[in-house]
Amino acid sequence: MGNLFSTATIFGIIGMAIRLAMPYLYAGLGELFNQAAGCFNLGVEGIMMMGAFSAFYVVYQTGNLLLGIIAAAVVGLLMGLIMSLISVTFKAAQGISGIGLTMFGVGLSSLLFKTLLQGTVLSVSGFTPIKIPFLGDIPYIGETFFQNNLMVYLAYCLIPVCSIVLYKTTLGLKIRSVGQNPQAADTLGVSVIKIRYLCVCIGSILAGIAGATFSIANINMFQEKMTNGTGYIAVALVYFSGWKPKGVLFGALLFSFVNALQLRMQVLGINIPSDIAMMLPYILTIVTLIFVQSRDAPAALSVPYERSEN
Amino acid sequence: MSKKFSIMILFVCVVMTLLSVPVLAEDEVFQVAMVMPSKINDYSFSQSMYEALKVLQSEAGEDSFEIVYSEDMFNVADAREAIRDYADMGFDLVIAHGSQYGTSIQEIAPDYPETAFAWGNGTDFFGLDNVSVYQASAEQGGYVFGQIAAAVSENGKLGVCGPVESGDAKTYIDGFKNGAAEAGAEVSVTYTSSFSDVSLMSAAAETHMDEGAMVLTGTSQSIPGAVSVVKERDGLWLGVQWDTIPLAPENVLVSLVYDWTPILDEIIGNMAEGVYGGAAYDLTFENGGLQILWNTENLDIDQELIDMADDLAQKIVDGEIVPLPAG
Numbered sequence: 001m002g003n004l005f006s007t008a009t010i011f012g013i014i015g016m017a018i019r020l021a022m023p024y025l026y027a028g029l030g031e032l033f034n035q036a037a038g039c040f041n042l043g044v045e046g047i048m049m050m051g052a053f054s055a056f057y058v059v060y061q062t063g064n065l066l067l068g069i070i071a072a073a074v075v076g077l078l079m080g081l082i083m084s085l086i087s088v089t090f091k092a093a094q095g096i097s098g099i100g101l102t103m104f105g106v107g108l109s110s111l112l113f114k115t116l117l118q119g120t121v122l123s124v125s126g127f128t129p130i131k132i133p134f135l136g137d138i139p140y141i142g143e144t145f146f147q148n149n150l151m152v153y154l155a156y157c158l159i160p161v162c163s164i165v166l167y168k169t170t171l172g173l174k175i176r177s178v179g180q181n182p183q184a185a186d187t188l189g190v191s192v193i194k195i196r197y198l199c200v201c202i203g204s205i206l207a208g209i210a211g212a213t214f215s216i217a218n219i220n221m222f223q224e225k226m227t228n229g230t231g232y233i234a235v236a237l238v239y240f241s242g243w244k245p246k247g248v249l250f251g252a253l254l255f256s257f258v259n260a261l262q263l264r265m266q267v268l269g270i271n272i273p274s275d276i277a278m279m280l281p282y283i284l285t286i287v288t289l290i291f292v293q294s295r296d297a298p299a300a301l302s303v304p305y306e307r308s309e310n
Numbered sequence: 311m312s313k314k315f316s317i318m319i320l321f322v323c324v325v326m327t328l329l330s331v332p333v334l335a336e337d338e339v340f341q342v343a344m345v346m347p348s349k350i351n352d353y354s355f356s357q358s359m360y361e362a363l364k365v366l367q368s369e370a371g372e373d374s375f376e377i378v379y380s381e382d383m384f385n386v387a388d389a390r391e392a393i394r395d396y397a398d399m400g401f402d403l404v405i406a407h408g409s410q411y412g413t414s415i416q417e418i419a420p421d422y423p424e425t426a427f428a429w430g431n432g433t434d435f436f437g438l439d440n441v442s443v444y445q446a447s448a449e450q451g452g453y454v455f456g457q458i459a460a461a462v463s464e465n466g467k468l469g470v471c472g473p474v475e476s477g478d479a480k481t482y483i484d485g486f487k488n489g490a491a492e493a494g495a496e497v498s499v500t501y502t503s504s505f506s507d508v509s510l511m512s513a514a515a516e517t518h519m520d521e522g523a524m525v526l527t528g529t530s531q532s533i534p535g536a537v538s539v540v541k542e543r544d545g546l547w548l549g550v551q552w553d554t555i556p557l558a559p560e561n562v563l564v565s566l567v568y569d570w571t572p573i574l575d576e577i578i579g580n581m582a583e584g585v586y587g588g589a590a591y592d593l594t595f596e597n598g599g600l601q602i603l604w605n606t607e608n609l610d611i612d613q614e615l616i617d618m619a620d621d622l623a624q625k626i627v628d629g630e631i632v633p634l635p636a637g
Binding site: 123259 | 314349351353469474475497499500502503504506507508509510512513514516517518520521532534535538541542557558
């Protein structure tokens with residue numbers, strides 16, 4: 001049995017948690033934008049799968065990683081427009097339409113995989129780690145925090161960006177007011193429809209990019225259903241976060257840390273049943289949810305907006 | 311309105327009748343249906359059976375050996391309906407290629423005594439004379455691969471990425487651990503509790519390699535995730551169930567291929583003699599069902615290593631080596 005408390009092991013677990021948190025951050029922050037404006041998008045998983053496939057396919061054809069990310073973002077945007085049309089314009093039940101979008105995305109990505117790649121598992125050269133000068137040379141810390149790929153760095157940079165947008169800008173104020181009280185926002189001249197379209201599209205673009213991180217910034221291959229429920233966990237993380245970017249960061253890191261920890265415990269031969277080990281991240285998330293109850297939930301979350309004409 | 315409705319009913323009946331004619335005419339064709347939890351190209355369990363059926367089809371000719379299949383039947387309720395549908399349609403042999411399909415077979419098979427059912431990795435044919443069960447003696451390959459991995463590892467550390475602690479995944483891993491331990495290597499094992507989570511499988515492989523294991527093995531449809539990490543970090547991978555060399559030609563040393571053709575030959579041969587089941591079959595080195603496929607095309611592999619593996623396999627066949635530890 002190895003030593004779980006050795007410096008190398010502890011930093012190894014932290015490093016893996018930082019990398020594993022990447023898709024949760026993109027998808028979770030995207031869903032945060034959705035929900036801040038009062039839209040509940042359960043289609044994240046489907047958008048992620050389409051993002052994963054489109055990024056992989058473009059990189060496989062062109063070898064250009066930037067094009068892959070752009071493709072995932074564009075596909076995410078298109079799916080966001082579909083979601084907006086259904087849930088904002090047509091005012092359909094958001095939960096149901098989101099599930100529909102997930103089924104559509106998962107199914108279409110499988111179909112495209114079979115038709116364009118003959119269902120063959122192929123690999124591409126994805127994003128490689130970038131060592132930050134000087135910082136990357138610090139023992140343990142450098143390897144853990146400053147030798148990651150570009151998409152990992154960008155995911156963490158998104159946290160302050162989202163905080164600033166949501167809490168320090170006029171746009172953020174409009175978004176939050178639409179999520180809390182769309183009637184009042186409308187009275188003050190804020191276009192509820194436009195803001196909701198914008199947020200759903202931002203969220204979907206980030207979900208598409210989250211999918212791309214699987215296929216070109218982590219595993220560097222495409223396989224059907226490879227996101228394996230990450231989209232649903234991202235939705236749960238937004239509740240966990242108390243609808244705040246730093247909460248998404250904390251939740252994503254906690255979930256990923258426990259996942260990395262249980263894998264390391266298995267490798268080190270620490271005698272714990274594997275099924276229990278696998279349940280740990282989920283158990284911890286549920287327990288934390290019980291204690292973390294936020295009063296900041298958008299009051300109009302998942303409520304379609306009907307403009308009063310009288 | 312009622313006249314139109316009657317015409318529609320008549321039309322549907324005519325179409326149904328016409329559609330059934332080719333089936334009757336094709337009675338000479340041996341029809342096999344396969345229900346599987348993943349894909350026919352999963353580099354794993356499902357692909358091994360599909361490829362075996364294709365071999366039999368190429369031998370018999372496409373006109374006289376028909377294969378149909380249902381993929382992604384991880385949901386047992388869906389699989390049960392598919393199995394019943396194939397039996398209804400009069401298929402000669404219905405293969406339920408997943409350990410989770412046992413209760414479905416037990417429920418459906420008595421209703422179709424003229425259809426042969428095969429269940430893998432099955433454990434029991436429930437006393438039914440139209441049900442056969444088959445499974446792989448994966449521990450045999452596991453033992454040999456444990457010895458191979460120990461021989462090629464520079465530091466004696468080996469990693470195993472498993473899905474769940476059951477079925478042939480577990481017996482392979484147990485055999486691997488035993489073989490490696492007898493060769494003096496240290497084995498760490500992770501289970502992801504999933505057959506499909508490629509991301510977690512990738513993280514598991516990364517964890518093994520972080521702890522110094524550069525020679526890894528694993529089983530399930532999610533192993534492409536682990537192989538991608540091995541490829542990226544230039545380690546060695548030992549594949550199981552099907553040929554995994556195409557996933558990483560420079561990193562896959564060897565694959566333990568399940569070749570189900572000997573067992574299918576036996577099942578179909580028995581059917582020709584009017585025996586539709588009531589038997590259990592094991593895939594072993596002895597019957598040629600377990601095959602060691604070396605990546606000699608891309609890697610420079612020591613002939614002594616190949617000879618050692620062949621020798622160990624022969625000793626297992628001869629009963630000189632017991633792959634699993636006693637008890």
